[in-house]
Amino acid sequence: MNSKTTEKDIVIDIQKIKNDFPILKRQIRDNKLVYLDSGASTQKPIEVINAHTEYFNQINSNIHRGLHTLAEEATNAYEKTRTHIAKFIGGVKTCEVIFTSGTTESINMVAYTWGEANISEGDEIVLTDMEHHANLVPWVMLAKRKNAIIKRIPITDDGRLDLDDIDSIITEKTKLVAVTHMSNVLGTLNPIKQLAEIAHKNGALILADGAQSAPHMPVDVLDMDVDFFAFSAHKMLGPTGVGVLYGKENILEKMPPFNMGGEMISEVSFDRITWAELPHKFEAGTPNIAGVVTFDTALTYLENIGMENIHAYETKLTAYTIDKLLQIDGLKIQGPNNSINRGGAISFTDKNLHPHDISTFLDSKGIAIRAGHHCAQTLMKRMGTIATARASLYIYNDEADIDALYDALIAMRKYFGHE
Ligand code: 7TS
Numbered sequence: 001m002n003s004k005t006t007e008k009d010i011v012i013d014i015q016k017i018k019n020d021f022p023i024l025k026r027q028i029r030d031n032k033l034v035y036l037d038s039g040a041s042t043q044k045p046i047e048v049i050n051a052h053t054e055y056f057n058q059i060n061s062n063i064h065r066g067l068h069t070l071a072e073e074a075t076n077a078y079e080k081t082r083t084h085i086a087k088f089i090g091g092v093k094t095c096e097v098i099f100t101s102g103t104t105e106s107i108n109m110v111a112y113t114w115g116e117a118n119i120s121e122g123d124e125i126v127l128t129d130m131e132h133h134a135n136l137v138p139w140v141m142l143a144k145r146k147n148a149i150i151k152r153i154p155i156t157d158d159g160r161l162d163l164d165d166i167d168s169i170i171t172e173k174t175k176l177v178a179v180t181h182m183s184n185v186l187g188t189l190n191p192i193k194q195l196a197e198i199a200h201k202n203g204a205l206i207l208a209d210g211a212q213s214a215p216h217m218p219v220d221v222l223d224m225d226v227d228f229f230a231f232s233a234h235k236m237l238g239p240t241g242v243g244v245l246y247g248k249e250n251i252l253e254k255m256p257p258f259n260m261g262g263e264m265i266s267e268v269s270f271d272r273i274t275w276a277e278l279p280h281k282f283e284a285g286t287p288n289i290a291g292v293v294t295f296d297t298a299l300t301y302l303e304n305i306g307m308e309n310i311h312a313y314e315t316k317l318t319a320y321t322i323d324k325l326l327q328i329d330g331l332k333i334q335g336p337n338n339s340i341n342r343g344g345a346i347s348f349t350d351k352n353l354h355p356h357d358i359s360t361f362l363d364s365k366g367i368a369i370r371a372g373h374h375c376a377q378t379l380m381k382r383m384g385t386i387a388t389a390r391a392s393l394y395i396y397n398d399e400a401d402i403d404a405l406y407d408a409l410i411a412m413r414k415y416f417g418h419e
Contacts, residue, residue, distance in 0.1 A: 192208045
């Protein structure tokens with residue numbers, strides 16, 4: 001794959017994209033930055049950075065309350081992003097798009113509102129063995145509060161969901177299936193549509209954690225038929241502190257609110273309080289207006305490249321990366337070692353070196369990866385390790401970045417005497 005428009009369906013101008021991200025020009029320890037930690041947070045194109053400044057230079061105001069021009073413009077800009085997201089995730093109603101501070105808050109919102117109202121003693125909540133703590137801790141704590149039961153879908157040794165016994169895991173006792181769309185550690189892409197069908201057949205709801213999928217591929221929540229879908233702006237070129245909870249209208253309507261305060265009410269007296277209409281019922285207080293407004297520009301940037309294109313490009317680059325890493329003796333890929341149904345979060349371990357040492361050595365060459373348990377301690381236990389090194393890709397990465405990673409890993413093994 002060359003840098004520009006080669007594979008039949010992939011149209012990516014990688015040099016232009018790289019130029020759009022000012023931070024990629026930075027030197028880290030006398031090396032040009034190679035950023036392979038987008039699973040943690042992505043870098044921002046100049047358009048997004050400018051949109052943030054522009055908001056404060058031209059529009060800054062509170063929303064949904066003022067009658068002056070700035071208040072109206074800020075409200076319109078904020079709501080424009082909501083409309084954009086509704087379209088971006090498959091054409092849902094705007095009242096089904098709730099702004100939160102991130103995936104973590106989106107999932108907690110469901111656990112504390114829907115969960116408190118609907119989970120009782122003996123009910124079952126089904127998770128998987130590859131969940132990020134954000135989609136695990138809220139459910140485990142809810143189950144503790146309610147005397148409910150957590151069940152888990154196991155994984156195979158190569159990091160896929162093992163659905164062999166799914167009929168005994170998701171049953172009529174199941175109230176909720178909460179599963180990651182794409183694993184932040186293994187890269188595995190899970191069959192959400194199939195799981196939604198099984199969940200619904202059993203009268204359960206399904207929540208998909210889209211933190212790692214929404215940035216990298218087309219997402220259609222209606223086609224997957226999920227009841228809830230959560231994701232974060234900062235993992236898709238947008239600002240930190242902004243996330244989304246999509247929920248089906250009829251379910252959100254019945255859910256009690258999460259945070260209480262201004263903007264989420266209709267009428268307030270000391271005797272009786274009524275809630276605002278969706279989506280405002282779930283957006284108490286002054287939200288991250290600048291962040292939400294800026295997120296619109298990030299979505300446009302992604303759409304201009306095309307989500308299909310992004311997915312195809314990253315799948316190719318993932319295959320290239322796996323192929324390179326497999327050439328290094330003593331290195332093990334933790335997760336599927338092919339690019340089928342997986343994304344570009346690629347974890348690996350070295351039989352002689354701790355992932356922290358790998359990350360520190362790579363940093364000395366200007367290469368940013370993540371090392372640790374990746375907020376997935378139960379998955380680490382299942383994999384028989386306590387930590388992995390993880391390279392995670394995005395649209396501004398290319399084969400040269402992967403070659404730099406490969407060369408640095410070879411140099412590292414030499415440096416530590418493990419050639
Ligand atoms: N779910 C998944 C699958 C994630 O990967 C993450 C963050 C979250 C939820 C939480 O998202 P947040 O925006 O609310 O923090 N994952 C990572 C990661 O892999 N490295 O750093 C953060």
